[in-house]
Amino acid sequence: MLTRRLFLGAAMAAGLASQTSAGAAGGRWLSWVQSYVRGGRVIDQHQKGITHSEGQGYGLLLAQAFGDQRIFAELEEWTQRHLAVRQDRLMAWKWVPDTQANVADWHNATDGDLFRAWALLRAERDSGWSGYRETALGIARDIADLCLTADPRVPEEWLLMPGAEARRSAERVLFNPSYILPRALRELGDAAGEPRLIKAAEHGEKVLAELALTGFLPNWVDVTGTGFSVPLEHDFLWGFDALRIPLYLTWSGRADHPAVHLGLELMERSNTADHLVVEATADGRILVESDKPGFLALRALSRCSAFSDWPLSNDYYSDSLLMLAQLAQREGGCRM
Secondary structure, X not given: OHHHHHHHHHXXXXXXXXXXXXXXXXXXXXXXXXXXXXXXXXXXXXHOOEEEHHHHHHHHHHHHHOOOHHHHHHHHXXXXXXOOOOOOOOOOOEEOOOOOOOEEEOOOOHHHHHHHHHXXXXXXXXXXXXXXHHHHHHHHHHHHXXXXXXXXXXXXXXXXXXXXXXXXXXXXXXXXXXXOOHHHHHHHHHHHOOHHHXXXXXXXXXXXXXXXXXXXXXXXXXXXXXEEEOOOOOOOEEOOOOOHHHXXXXXXXXXXXXXXXXXXXXXXXXXXXXXXXXXXEOOOOEEEEEOOHHHHHHHHHHHOOOOOOOOXXXXXXXXXXXXXXXXXXXXXXXXX
C-alpha cells in the first residue's frame, strides 16, 4: 500500500510540474517567488522581513511540486549556509536581516525541519534531482531522535514536539497540533527506516481526534497525564497556527478526520459576510476575521470543493496557505 501511495504521489507531482508553464497554478507560483523569494531566502514581510525555517520549508516543497529546480537549489543552498548552524541536522528557526548576528534564535521549529526533509526526499524520489536524499534522511533521523517524546497519558506512544529543546516532562508536554503532517512523517519514516516517525503520525492523528472531541482546536496545548490543559507559555486560542490542522490532514488523505470538520466549523463562525474566523478564544469570542484568499482556500479544501481563481494578496502567510492548499487538493484525499 505504501509503495502504491508513493507511486501515486510521484505521478501527481510530475503532473503538477508539467502544468507550471501555463495556467493559474503556475502563474501563482511565479508570483509567489517574485513576491517573497530573494537570493534563496523566503521573506516574511509581516515579521519585519525575517526568514524562518517554516518559510524555507514551504518554499522548498512548492518549488519541488512546481518543478522549479533552479529556485529549489537556491533555497536549499541558502538554508544550508544560514540556518543549518546547529550541531545536529535541524535548522535554527529564525534569521534576521541587517544585524551582526543574523541567527536570532538557534532553536529549531520541528515543522520547518519536517517540510524541508520531505521536500528534499521528494526532490530526488519524485523529481529525479540528485543529491538530496541523504540530507533528507539525516534530518528525519534527527527529528526522530530529538523531537519525539512519550505521551504522558500513554508512555508507549510518541508525541511530536515543537522543537528539540521544547518543554517536556513525564507529566506535561508542550504540543502544537498544527505541526502534525501525517503524510510527511510516514513517508520520511519509511524512507529513513524510522518506525518512530510512522508511530508519531498515527498517534498524532489520534491526538487530533481527541482534541476535536473537546470542541476546540488550539494553536498550542499541554498534553498531561490526565488529558489536555492550557499551555503554560502561550495563549489558548484558535488561530493562525491551528488553521493548518485541516490543511495537513486533508493533504494526508484524511479529509474525513473530525479535526477537519471542527476546523471548518470554527472558521465559519464569522459575524461578517464572506469572512472567516482566523483567531478566537475557547469561549467563542472572535478576535480576527479575514477574507484573504489563503484562508478562503482552507475553507474550500476542508469542504473538498473547487477553488476560485484567487490572485495573491500581498500577504506572505495567506499567499503561502493558498499555494499549499492547492497542492494539498491535488495530492490529498479530495478529488475534484
